[in-house]
Amino acid sequence: FFWLSLNAWLFWKTFLLYYQGLQYYYLHQMLGLGLCVSRASASVLNLNCCLVLLPMCRVLLAFLRGSQKVASRKSRRLLDKSKTFHVTCGVTICIFSVLHVAAHLVNALNFSENYNEDFPALNAANYRGEDPRKLLFATVPGLTGVIMVLVLFLMCTASTYAIRVSNYDIFWYTHNLFFVFYMLLMLHVSGGVLKYQTNLEEHPPGCFNPNRTLQQNMTMPKAFEEPFPDYTTEPFPEDLPVPEPFVQNNFMRICSEEPKFQSHFPETWFWISGPLCLYCVERLYRYIRSNKPVTITSVISHPSNVLEVRMLKDDFKARPGQYVILHCPRVSALESHPFTLTMCPTDTKATFGVHLKVVGDWTERFRDLLLLHSNQDTEILPIFQQRRYPKLYVDGPFGSPFEESLNYEVSLCVAGGIGVTPFASVLNTLLDGWKCYKLRRLYFIWVCRDIESFRWFADLLCMLHNKLWQENRPDYINIQLYLSQTDGIQKIIGEKYQALNSRLLIGRPRWKLLFDEIAKCNRRKTIGVFCCGPNQISKILHKLSNSSNSYGTRFEYNKESFS
Secondary structure, three states: OHHHHHHHHHHHHHHHHHHOOOOOOHHHHHHOHHHHHHHHHHHHHHHHHHHOOHHHOHHHHHHHHHOOOOOOHHHHHHHOOHHHHHHHHHHHHHHHHHHHHHHHHHHHHHHHHOOOOOOHHHOOOOOOOOOHHHHHHOOHHHHHHHHHHHHHHHHHHHOOHHHHHHOHHHHHHHHOOHHHHHHHHHHHOOOOOOEEEOOOOOOOOOOEOHHHHHHOOOOOOHHHOOOOOHHHHOOOOOOOOOOHHHHHHHOOOEOOOOOOEEEOOOOHHHHHHHHHHHHHHHHHHHHHHOOOOOEEEEEEEEOOOEEEEEEEOOOOOOOOOOEEEEEOOOOOOOOOEEEEEEEOOOOOOOOEEEEEEOOOHHHHHHHHHHOOOOOOOEEOOOHHHHHHOOOOEEEEEEOOHHHHHHOOOEEEEEEEHHHHHHHHHHHHHHHHOOOOOOOOEEEEEEEEOOHHHHHHOHHHHHHHHHHHHHOOOOOOEEEEEEEOOOOOOOOOOOHHHHHHHOOEEEOOOOHHHHHHHHHHHOOOOEEEEEEEEOHHHHHHHHHHHHOOOOOOOEEEEEEEEOO
16 A cells, blocks of 8 residues: 555656646647656656566575575565565556556547647657557557557456466466566657657747748738847846746747757666666576476375475575475476475485475376376385486575574464475474574464375474474474364374374364463563465464564564465
8 A cells, every 4th residue: 555655646746747847848738638647657657667576586585585684584574575565566557557558548639639730840640630540559659558558468367366376377478478568668668759849948838939920921010020139039137137927928038949859768768677687687597597407306195185306406505484496398398386395405414395286287297297107106216216207497495484483482383284385394494403593482383174184294293293302392392283174083193193193183273362372471572473374364363463462472474375
């Protein structure tokens, strides 16, 4: 809301600036309010087309998140709003593009109807009454504008939640049309349709031109039949006060030359060239960094259509909570997808891994390729047999809000289904050693629909639980597992999972009571709340985090959504 209000203020200020020139400039008089609206909306579009690319510079955001220069937690949390800011800029571009298009439709009509024979260089039309559609489809600014509107329409409609969930491929391919949009934008502003006068001092708008009057055989006063002396355009002496109304109402200013017009320099280039070059340089860096395929060490098929892929890559470093982008050319030549790391490389092991839910065409084809030669649910092969796996390229890692989970003294991590993946890397890191981190108590809440889903990371949870008991820190982690849908009492199969069975609850968490209990046990502390799951859970946690309590405990909310 704040960003939309700021853009509305910018639109209004620019509108007033051009509106004040309606009585002074020829172009303003020709186009009227259409010029004011088109130029005001263009200023807003320049700003947002410049800023919409910055949240997509993922390497830059990951660098800032991990840099010591951004030491404040509040500053780092602002980086978590990058996706929201990107969407807000996109919505703003759509809104003001509608205004911009409507204004230029009026301008095209005014260029045709208000054709001025006295200033042919100022006219976009060739003659009075010319079909305005020619200005829209037969000129570079008009044609590029029409194509940009079509591209923007495709990008906006394919970005809706329904299309992203039902067919992510459509969203991905249409969103990559942004490069076409920016190329057309640079051509669009170079057409030079709108022009400004370069000799306002020598030819102020509305001045009297005696040479033109004589040529048109108009009746002239005798005083104007003599040649005009050179001093006619000289100002009054400084010691002679000249009343302002007397100057405006009793003297007509004389033109010393014909008006000269020049196209505006395309200011849009100044706005978008920097962010566009930065984005292109980053994409080149990411391409060079990820052009070598990784070595797949193992592929494990888990219950409920979840696949685990473990990999090796030279000089690969990542922090818990980060994610990578996987690209498999045999699945799709252009398409890539982000997946959260569930296992990060450490000083003792170089392996890293991801868990992916098989829910779409891309993941289905990827699973079929990985398990092509296996008739079993689990396939773990030695490295010398890796030639059977397809080539897989990894881009990243990139930052996410969950990197902060280890930087709080107390953290509450809530996962819904496959949303447990970012917390799995945190748990794996704690298994290797927890004393070097600020975190001293972790509340881990995991909600699943079926009992088999808990087996994805049941071994990891049991190992961490046993490790903390051996180190006499059983209170370090509080595990609560919720089975939201069940026909009766169920348990995780296996005696080794006894520690988890005692923490398995039927139904959904009672969030209000849970927050009150955590606040009571951690008085006057700041607790980081991290959620990865359905929006319904996220909204509840966000609301509870912002509510006050009687224990002086403060909750700071962090979230990552599936979509």
